[in-house]
Amino acid sequence: MRFEFSPEDEAFRLEVRAFFRDHLPPPMARRFYIGAHPPSREDVRAFQKLMHGRGWGAPHWPLEWGGTGWSPLRKHLFMQELYDADGLDYSWQGLHMVAPVMLAFASEAQKRRFLPPMLAGDEFWTQGFSEPNAGSDLASLKTRAERVGDEYIVNGQKIWTSDASMAEWGFFLVRTDADVKPQRGISFLLIRMDTPGLTVRPIVSIEGGLGLNEVFLDNVRVPCENLVGEPGMGWTYAKYLLGKERTASAFLYFNKRELEKAREIATVQRVNGQRLIERPEFARKLARVEVDLLALEYSVLRVLSQEKNRHDLDAVVSALKLRGSALQQRVTELQVEALGLHALRQWGHDEGEAIEGGEALRWPPQVPGRTAQALITRASTIYGGSQEIQKNIIAKLAFGL
Ligand SMILES: Cc1cc2nc3c(=O)[nH]c(=O)nc-3n(C[C@H](O)[C@H](O)[C@H](O)COP(=O)(O)OP(=O)(O)OC[C@H]3O[C@@H](n4cnc5c(N)ncnc54)[C@H](O)[C@@H]3O)c2cc1C
Numbered sequence: 001m002r003f004e005f006s007p008e009d010e011a012f013r014l015e016v017r018a019f020f021r022d023h024l025p026p027p028m029a030r031r032f033y034i035g036a037h038p039p040s041r042e043d044v045r046a047f048q049k050l051m052h053g054r055g056w057g058a059p060h061w062p063l064e065w066g067g068t069g070w071s072p073l074r075k076h077l078f079m080q081e082l083y084d085a086d087g088l089d090y091s092w093q094g095l096h097m098v099a100p101v102m103l104a105f106a107s108e109a110q111k112r113r114f115l116p117p118m119l120a121g122d123e124f125w126t127q128g129f130s131e132p133n134a135g136s137d138l139a140s141l142k143t144r145a146e147r148v149g150d151e152y153i154v155n156g157q158k159i160w161t162s163d164a165s166m167a168e169w170g171f172f173l174v175r176t177d178a179d180v181k182p183q184r185g186i187s188f189l190l191i192r193m194d195t196p197g198l199t200v201r202p203i204v205s206i207e208g209g210l211g212l213n214e215v216f217l218d219n220v221r222v223p224c225e226n227l228v229g230e231p232g233m234g235w236t237y238a239k240y241l242l243g244k245e246r247t248a249s250a251f252l253y254f255n256k257r258e259l260e261k262a263r264e265i266a267t268v269q270r271v272n273g274q275r276l277i278e279r280p281e282f283a284r285k286l287a288r289v290e291v292d293l294l295a296l297e298y299s300v301l302r303v304l305s306q307e308k309n310r311h312d313l314d315a316v317v318s319a320l321k322l323r324g325s326a327l328q329q330r331v332t333e334l335q336v337e338a339l340g341l342h343a344l345r346q347w348g349h350d351e352g353e354a355i356e357g358g359e360a361l362r363w364p365p366q367v368p369g370r371t372a373q374a375l376i377t378r379a380s381t382i383y384g385g386s387q388e389i390q391k392n393i394i395a396k397l398a399f400g401l
């Protein structure tokens with residue numbers, strides 16, 4: 001099969017490439033590439049403002065709310081260029097998660113209040129779904145919200161709440177009715193993160209990052225106007241949210257970029273004087289990942305081409321997540337293997353931006369951050385639905401088991 005983009009799409013791709021080349025400050029791109037977890041709030045905000053200024057603040061939103069109106073293929077080309085330029089994959093919880101829910105289910109007043117500052121990079125969001133005993137089995141969540149007058153009083157605990165410490169707002173699943181079937185008693189509530197009674201406690205992750213958190217809610221008072229949609233419909237909205245970004249969970253752009261870096265590392269690193277890439281054992285491993293990644297890319301393109309008249313792609317999306325997240329781990333492990341002893345150094349968030357002089361000989365530019373990335377990608381087969389859960393979905397939807 002020969003795969004070609006139209007001259008217009010090709011021109012679009014070059015326009016995007018030129019924009020990033022001319023406007024993304026190299027030190028910021030370097031920080032994003034090194035992969036500090038989480039990236040600093042200043043960087044996230046500056047990047048979102050840069051994209052918003054160009055009209056690309058939320059490519060996937062509808063035009064009337066500041067989206068781009070791009071075809072799925074253009075969004076795909078854009079994302080590939082974004083990653084290749086070491087740009088930031090946007091502020092997920094806001095732009096990709098809660099925004100689609102708001103667009104579909106929130107009141108006009110809520111949309112007008114929350115969407116513009118999200119787009120402009122003035123307010124960031126966090127996702128409060130998981131609890132200590134409700135991860136895969138989310139419907140068993142226990143955080144409760146009791147209605148008193150025109151407020152909800154919220155009590156409970158969330159965990160693994162990514163970026164909670166730098167968010168102004170959180171969207172939470174809370175139990176508003178304990179007397180109905182578990183899925184029916186859940187509501188979708190927007191809570192300001194500085195509300196009295198709400199405490200964020202960071203969890204240090206394996207690579208030393210501080211992106212994950214526990215969130216404790218102790219008599220947190222939330223105005224009823226912060227409820228999205230109908231009470232008791234939170235489960236439906238959450239399912240809509242989780243299924244929204246259908247191909248993103250393949251981590252395609254990340255995987256392609258990191259595979260290229262693995263190849264660069266293997267071209268530089270030597271074992272007994274021989275370049276690693278010339279050693280058959282390593283070259284075979286690299287080729288294996290490359291073939292699997294190509295298969296994933298074609299699957300993503302197939303899904304994108306069906307976006308407009310899609311029927312039920314849920315099983316396919318689970319398969320993409322299954323393969324894409326496992327590939328993330330294989331690609332980053334390959335980098336660490338290729339780096340050998342170089343992989344042992346731990347890098348601070350701002351280190352490695354400009355490695356000069358003798359240091360540059362010792363630490364090639366590909367080194368900083370690779371081990372941390374390999375460690376943090378251990379989580380990619382857990383969040384967004386673990387491997388076992390994805391397999392259960394495929395078994396049920398694709399094979400009727
Ligand atoms: C880095 C990271 C970031 C995250 N960010 C967020 C966030 O921002 N907001 C948020 O709300 N949550 C977040 N999560 C939480 C994430 O959604 C949960 O970790 C995930 O859903 C799994 O839940 P659990 O950790 O409770 O594991 P469990 O559900 O307890 O699962 C433990 C093991 O049992 C297996 N298992 C469970 N049920 C079944 C079954 N029915 N059949 C077969 N096997 C099963 C699982 O696959 C897993 O291997 C994040 C998690 C991580 C690791």
